[in-house]
Amino acid sequence: MSPSNLEILAYEESALGPLCLRRRELLSAPGTVVTEVTLNHEFLMSSYNTTSERALAGVALEMHEGPELEVLIGGLGLGYTAHAALSSPRVARVEVVEFLPQVIEWLEHDLVPLSQELKADGRFETVAGDIYLRLASPPRKTFDLILIDVDHAPDDQLNDENDFFYTEEGLRRAMGHLAPGGLLGVWSYAENSPFAEALRAVFQEVRIVPVAFLNELVDEESTDWLFFAR
Numbered sequence: 184m185s186p187s188n189l190e191i192l193a194y195e196e197s198a199l200g201p202l203c204l205r206r207r208e209l210l211s212a213p214g215t216v217v218t219e220v221t222l223n224h225e226f227l228m229s230s231y232n233t234t235s236e237r238a239l240a241g242v243a244l245e246m247h248e249g250p251e252l253e254v255l256i257g258g259l260g261l262g263y264t265a266h267a268a269l270s271s272p273r274v275a276r277v278e279v280v281e282f283l284p285q286v287i288e289w290l291e292h293d294l295v296p297l298s299q300e301l302k303a304d305g306r307f308e309t310v311a312g313d314i315y316l317r318l319a320s321p322p323r324k325t326f327d328l329i330l331i332d333v334d335h336a337p338d339d340q341l342n343d344e345n346d347f348f349y350t351e352e353g354l355r356r357a358m359g360h361l362a363p364g365g366l367l368g369v370w371s372y373a374e375n376s377p378f379a380e381a382l383r384a385v386f387q388e389v390r391i392v393p394v395a396f397l398n399e400l401v402d403e404e405s406t407d408w409l410f411f412a413r
Contacts, residue, residue, distance in 0.1 A: 192218075192294050197283050199223070199341055204289055218261060218296055220286075222341070230296050233263040235370065235394040235407035236332060240267035242392055242409060243328045243368045244274075251275040253362070255326040257314030258333040259286050262297040264370075268330070269304050276306050278326075280314040282333070282342075287311055315348045318357040325362040332370035336408075337378035349378050354385040354412075369410040378410065386412035 193204040200223035209215045209231075217231040244252075252274045256265055259281040268277050281287050287309050290298050301307050314333065334340040337349045347353040357367060367386070371378075374391070382389045392409040 193285065193289060195285055197222070197285055199283065202283065202285055204294060220261070228260050230261055230263075232396055232398065233261070234396045235409065236260070236263040237267040238392070238394050239330050239332055239368050239370050239409055240264050240328075243330060243366050243411060244268070244271050246390070246411060246413070247327055247364065247366050249273070249327060249364065252327040253325075254278070254328045254330065255280070255314075255360070257318075257329070257331040258282075259290065259309060260332060261295050262290065262301050264330055264332055265301060265307060266297050268328070269301070269306060274306065277308070279307075279309045280312045280317060281309060282311075282313055284311045315345050315353075318360055319347060319353060320356075322360040325360055325365065327362050327365050328368065329357065329360060329365070330368045330370075334371075336371040336373040337369070337375045339373070349381065351381050351384050354381055358385060364413065367412045371408045371410065374408045375410075382410060382412045388413040 188208040188210060190206045192206055195202055203221045206216060206218050209217060217229055219229045220227045250273050254268050254274055254277045256277060256279045259279045265277050265279050268274050289295050290301065290309065293299060314331065334345055340346060348357065361367060379389065379391060390411040393406050394409060395404055395406045398405045
């Protein structure tokens with residue numbers, strides 16, 4: 184760790200702007216080292232608190248009791264949703280679609296905390312691509328769980344082209360990729376009523392789960408939101 188407590192692991196241009204992977208020791212908690220990602224010089228994600236990312240997979244697994252589950256995840260990030268899905272012996276395969284090839288390279292070069300564990304699991308696979316484009320296209324196969332953690336929120340997207348997914352027609356097309364009884368799960372940092380209404384117009388069952396956690400860095404409670412539809 185550098186004297187400034189900050190180590191830049193990767194800094195490169197991406198299709199969405201400057202992308203940075205960094206590692207730092209928290210000044211407020213000496214000895215605690217976190218890995219963080221910024222995009223366009225704005226904070227994107229961190230290994231510091233991954234409660235809601237893990238819950239995206241955990242709640243979906245609680246809602247779907249079937250065996251030999253096929254899981255499709257949109258957005259690799261730091262790998263915590265995929266890792267949570269793979270923790271279940273009922274999961275047969277996890278395919279992760281990641282838009283930014285640089286993020287996949289970080290995993291391949293062991294730059295993120297869960298790299299070795301994920302790569303060692305034969306059920307895990309990463310694919311470079313656009314999850315939204317894939318879900319808008321006719322399905323090549325179906326999945327029991329489709330979990331999306333790409334945008335900040337349905338109305339705060341990393342790419343304006345993602346907007347179609349959050350519409351009723353976009354959700355109908357995404358539903359075609361689900362096996363019978365399958366679940367769609369979407370992560371958001373904010374509650375979003377229009378998206379919830381779109382889900383209810385398309386799916387038979389919709390569940391919205393708030394995930395509250397204490398952000399010790401600012402000493403306040405934060406809440407992320409998980410949308411599930413069957």
